[in-house]
Amino acid sequence: MPLQVQIAKSLAEFSLDVSFASESGPLSILGSSGAGKSMLLRCIAGLDRPDHGQIVLNGRTLLDTEKGIQVPARERRVGMLFQHYALFPHRTLGENIAFGIRHLAPEEQARRVAELLGRTHITGLEHRYPREVSGGEQQRAALARALAIEPEALLLDEPLSALDTHLRSQMEAQLQETFAAFPRPALLVTHNIEEAYRLGEQLLVLSGGRVAAFGEKEAILRYPPTVEVARLTGCKNFSRVRPVSENTVEALDWNCTLRVSRAVEATAAHVGIRANHIEFAEFGSAGGVAEENVFPCWLARSSETPFRMTLYLSLQGPPGFGEHFLQAEVSKEKWRLFGEKPLPWHVRLAPDSLFLMPS
Amino acid sequence: MTQVDWSPVWISLATSGTATLFTLVAGLAAAAWRARRTGPAMAVVDGIFLLPLVLPPTVVGFFLLLLFGRNGPLGRILLHFGATIVFSWPATVIAAAVVAFPLMYLTARAALEQVDPQFLQAARTLGASEWRVFREVALPLAWPGVLAGTILSFARALGEFGATLMLAGNTPGRTATIPIAIYFAVEADDIRTAMIWCLIDVVISLALLAGLYYWTNVQSPGRARWARR
Numbered sequence: 045m046p047l048q049v050q051i052a053k054s055l056a057e058f059s060l061d062v063s064f065a066s067e068s069g070p071l072s073i074l075g076s077s078g079a080g081k082s083m084l085l086r087c088i089a090g091l092d093r094p095d096h097g098q099i100v101l102n103g104r105t106l107l108d109t110e111k112g113i114q115v116p117a118r119e120r121r122v123g124m125l126f127q128h129y130a131l132f133p134h135r136t137l138g139e140n141i142a143f144g145i146r147h148l149a150p151e152e153q154a155r156r157v158a159e160l161l162g163r164t165h166i167t168g169l170e171h172r173y174p175r176e177v178s179g180g181e182q183q184r185a186a187l188a189r190a191l192a193i194e195p196e197a198l199l200l201d202e203p204l205s206a207l208d209t210h211l212r213s214q215m216e217a218q219l220q221e222t223f224a225a226f227p228r229p230a231l232l233v234t235h236n237i238e239e240a241y242r243l244g245e246q247l248l249v250l251s252g253g254r255v256a257a258f259g260e261k262e263a264i265l266r267y268p269p270t271v272e273v274a275r276l277t278g279c280k281n282f283s284r285v286r287p288v289s290e291n292t293v294e295a296l297d298w299n300c301t302l303r304v305s306r307a308v309e310a311t312a313a314h315v316g317i318r319a320n321h322i323e324f325a326e327f328g329s330a331g332g333v334a335e336e337n338v339f340p341c342w343l344a345r346s347s348e349t350p351f352r353m354t355l356y357l358s359l360q361g362p363p364g365f366g367e368h369f370l371q372a373e374v375s376k377e378k379w380r381l382f383g384e385k386p387l388p389w390h391v392r393l394a395p396d397s398l399f400l401m402p403s
Numbered sequence: 404m405t406q407v408d409w410s411p412v413w414i415s416l417a418t419s420g421t422a423t424l425f426t427l428v429a430g431l432a433a434a435a436w437r438a439r440r441t442g443p444a445m446a447v448v449d450g451i452f453l454l455p456l457v458l459p460p461t462v463v464g465f466f467l468l469l470l471f472g473r474n475g476p477l478g479r480i481l482l483h484f485g486a487t488i489v490f491s492w493p494a495t496v497i498a499a500a501v502v503a504f505p506l507m508y509l510t511a512r513a514a515l516e517q518v519d520p521q522f523l524q525a526a527r528t529l530g531a532s533e534w535r536v537f538r539e540v541a542l543p544l545a546w547p548g549v550l551a552g553t554i555l556s557f558a559r560a561l562g563e564f565g566a567t568l569m570l571a572g573n574t575p576g577r578t579a580t581i582p583i584a585i586y587f588a589v590e591a592d593d594i595r596t597a598m599i600w601c602l603i604d605v606v607i608s609l610a611l612l613a614g615l616y617y618w619t620n621v622q623s624p625g626r627a628r629w630a631r632r
Contacts, residue, residue, distance in 0.1 A: 091524050117527040130525040134543045143539075144529030193529055 047197060047229040051087050051097030051107070060084065060094070060253040070223040070230045072244025072261070074237060074276060080253040081233040082127075085199045088231070089124045090117030102196050102228070123195030127202045129186040131174040137161075137185040138170030144193040160188035163225075164218065180211040184218060191222070198222075198230040204239055219243055237278045241265070249273050267399050274316045274401065280371040281322075285315045285400065293400065297368040299360045303336050305395040313403035319354065321397035322372035324382060325390035337395060340388035344369050353379045357391060410576045411584040412603060414495070418580055419560035422499035426556045429500075430507030431549065435537055437508075438515040456505035463502060464569025471497070471570065494571035495578050499560035507556040514548020515541055547619055554615045561607065 045065035053060045060080040075081045086092040088099060090106065093114065099107040101122070106115045131140050141157045148156070161167045164184040166177075174182050183203065190198060203219065204212045220243065223230050234240050240247060240261075247261040257264045257273040268274035271282060283297035287308045294301050295315055302315060325338045344356045344363035353376060356369040363369070372391065382389065433452060437445065455463050471478045471488040481488055488494050518541050526536045542549070564582040571578040573587055581600050588597040 130521040
């Protein structure tokens, strides 16, 4: 494995205890703020020292507390992209990019800077100072600067969080392009599941300083191992369950019995379904009202976003006080088809979309 | 009307300039060393570094006299090489440098501590040695503050009186700086000469303040931007 990390560090608020081995290619590290994501990157870059552990990058030991090995940050050859770019304000973009390759001959420096400016689409801005260019251009220059040292790994700390929506999608395209041409480990820290999913091939979910899930992103989203991972990856609907038979459970908070597609394990304690997986039996792809896992529902309230509707539904009866609501997301087009129809409607919780989790 | 002896101006400027140069190097080194450390021992270090600022200059001068006198530890070593510091021109430099040091140290440290550590960390991940991190990143970013400290140190050195008198005495043409010339002119009832020196001091001080204002407000657009926000 190109990158092996196994570190522990006590911090004031929590303790970081992480171990994983990652392939080359982009790995998204997802976690809420304070989960230890940035600290993990800082430890790999050599900017913070774990209490104990081991870090091996492309066969080179960067840290081994038992053997007393601690390679300083300047010798790790790990490119780091800081959340607020950290471009040197007293240097032009070109000088910033050349900062890490000053030991090379001037012509070679100039050649590489020109190439990196091209790769990050900021050619022509090399004589500008960071304060004279936009946030997106600063970000690109910071990326070019990190790539200039031909790093063994690339670490990106919330690279998109400081950009507005438009710049964000442009920068996302830039990062995808960069990752495609970077055959080494690239770790990207984010708290946004959509970013994590779009940019990473693999996904590591960090929670309270520990690895809550690690693996292929599709698998983690399809079957989150815990309620916490499901929540961190954007799932809104949970219910406690009681196993009934080999493939049915009673959902205690939703007042219904559900058929699931996988065999029910004895440890199953919660069921979840993503808001966008809830179908409406009368409309869309689902069949008739008589199908399995179809239940009458009443609209409690709704909230509108530019292109989608979020519906809060109560199952089995009209909304009363203190009930659990099911959160469903539908496109505005679909909403126009049935929004005016009389209640109750019928939701279908497809067995394929349901996942069970232990407590 | 006697011919005015201008030597105190040149002595003062040469003394302050040389002392500021030493203070700049020593203050910057001390500040850089101190800015990356914490702990109870640092309180003691700070106390020692700042002592010349809080002690009366005569006390500083007295200690320097003990240190550099014929029987003092440093004085003996220098005597071994045939040099006497006390009552010589270098004594004015030493007195001025020691008294000005805390101002340089304090402002330089504050300026270095203001530098966002992310810049230094970024430089490290790019392979820069600690010396390069300091010289190419920390120092340029702290430069307006360091420059302000330099000007303050120069001003303090220019006004130094007590310690200078203790260590360097009043030898016209060698150790008599402007403040010392003023004191002895007043003592000799030569009010006119004293007045001339005082006016010259006011002019130099105003020029220094103008420089301070220029360097901290005009030459540092970063800070000016902060102010406008």
